[in-house]
Amino acid sequence: MDGLRVIPIRQHGRERLYVCRPDGGNLAWYDRDAARVNLLGADHQEAVLTALAPYLTGPVSVGPPPVPTPAELARLSLHPDDDLAPNRPGEALLVALDRDPGRVALPFRTDPRRRALGAEQAVGEALDRMEGAGWHTLHSVPLPGGNRVHHLLIGPGGLFAVHTLDAHRQRVTVVDPRVSLGRREPRPLLNRVRADASRASYALTAEVRAVLVVVGASRLTVPSAPRGVRVLADGDVESLARPGGVLKPADVEALHAMARDRNTWSRV
Known part of the structure; x- marks a missing residue:
């Protein structure tokens, strides 16, 4: 053949x-x-x-x-082009940079997409290290309309939609729903993070908690805990794996099998 x-x-x-x-x-x-x-x-x-x-x-x-287990049966019936499991951290940015490398108008400046990619790769690698403890991570999960969940973490402690923010040695202040980065105008990033987690919950018919990970900040200030969003510095990513007892192994595998199917996300 x-x-x-x-x-x-x-x-x-x-x-x-x-x-x-x-x-x-x-x-x-x-x-x-x-x-x-x-x-x-x-x-x-x-x-x-x-x-x-x-x-x-x-x-x-x-x-x-x-x-085979039910999860394995689901994998075997899944067309490779619809399987999101092989996605690398920052997959969408890697593809975009490959198609359009772009140019930066000023010398000595880095394309912001490349810094964003580095941040997603750092967080993705930290999440992938949890694999041996019964966790799975899917990267660059596409959502209709052009948005995406940067990382979807599934394991004994539940499900987390993780959004990565590249801070690049700047001060970051989080005052719900706005996030200020250096001297830039604050923007309501937490609304986006919550919305992506809500769409993931709808797609998977399970609770998905929202997480914002700030990478490379010179200082991260969160005066009060935002509603429904956990804010972490990049060094604290692995703390997401500490809780347990929420999902049984069979439930983790079933949710992972559902989440890795691109078609699951077409209806949200």
Whole structure:
């Protein structure tokens, strides 16, 4: 069979390589840690092993997969183009910069999109480190109208829509709903953060809490806690993983399977 695609997916701290037909249907996956190729049908074994040959690192066992969980079934039925799990932190900005690198009119100035990208990548990497503790993070979740959830964190402590703000060594003051950055005019950013979390709650039919992470601020001042938004400095991101007991592992997997499907977000 010609035209097979090999797509890497990382979940639960383990890497799998999925082998897909040209139309996106899954034929098999290779679990590196288990050194096993799981075939969804024996008819294509030779073609699957040929496609995986450059990636195999030693002897492997080949056979039918173990009985899949509901979350795994959802993953297997999901077209790769609709799967948001492979998105990198700052995926939307990476794509935008690749399409239009842009130019900055003044010398020695950095394109603000690149600083925003650096902030999203720093926060995304911190969130991805929680993977081994039962958490999943989806990055650059698209919303109708052009907005996006920068990071969606799903785990034992619940669901969080995380918005990243690049402060770049400036003072930041948060007075609900406005956020002032350096000498710029304050803007009602918290309304946007709350709205994105509300849309995520609607899409997933579950409570999604709003979080604003301020990256690289020289000083962060929050005189009083904003309504419905948790404000964190970038060094405190991992504190989101401390609470537990909200979601069972099966619920985490089911919500992650739903959230990673691009079609879930088309109706919000």
